[in-house]
């Protein structure tokens with residue numbers, strides 16, 4: 001699958017609580033100096049030969065950490081890997097492409113694979129809409145950290161929220177960190193209108209967040225604009241009372257987001273709710289003066305761990321911020 005970045009990232013600015021500013025061009029990933037997120041250690045990761053994966057089916061493995069890097073595998077091979085490592089695997093980073101034709105995949109009759117030791121799972125998922133009813137049959141009752149990058153050539157930017165709700169049901173009690181992000185991709189011809197409004201259903205998102213109530217870290221992708229009703233629930237601590245690291249994108253609702261964060265942080269002591277201590281905002285690139293204004297607004301929240309602002313440029317095809325959620 002050919003991939004390229006559908007928009008241009010023109011500036012990343014990183015503000016630390018100490019007040020130092022770093023500017024980078026052309027980078028998508030960034031961290032706080034005092035990152036509250038535990039990063040996977042690469043030292044113990046294992047790169048597996050892609051040709052060995054079918055053998056996982058018959059040979060139970062004691063692999064504890066698995067990182068396939070940018071090599072992608074089919075759903076079927078993913079299940080082989082999960083099955084073989086179900087009692088040993090603690091951390092995994094895997095890239096799954098749904099449109100590699102399965103040979104023996106039977107949607108209705110796959111029993112769940114219990115991943116008893118898995119605490120951290122990072123998935124790149126591509127073209128899940130080809131099998132919309134299919135849910136990866138894995139149970140992850142120890143999972144603490146889940147990250148998904150997703151792209152779909154057929155339904156670009158239309159996140160299937162229900163899919164994640166079902167996938168994470170078994171991790172309902174354990175999950176602490178949940179991050180979703182858009183995987184840059186090239187939509188199938190005719191499938192993507194650049195001014196198309198892609199909206200996430202507030203009910204679906206609400207259900208998803210209620211499925212994982214103990215989250216401390218939440219990051220939403222650029223293509224999902226958080227519904228105000230959800231934001232209100234979070235600001236009152238009715239949703240995600242333990243949340244402290246919050247990443248989200250917005251095209252039009254910056255002021256509202258900041259006031260909701262302010263509300264939560266000022267009332268948390270009486271409500272028994274964690275304050276937001278780290279805020280990661282992705283917003284459209286604007287004029288220098290407007291960016292300075294954004295900085296001072298976020299600065300005034302006095303967040304304990306700091307904040308980051310990611311300013312994204314326009315799509316090079318339609319010259320708008322078409323890839324933001326509405």
Ligand SMILES: [Zn+2]
Nearest residue numbers: 194315318322
């Ligand atoms: Zn566009």
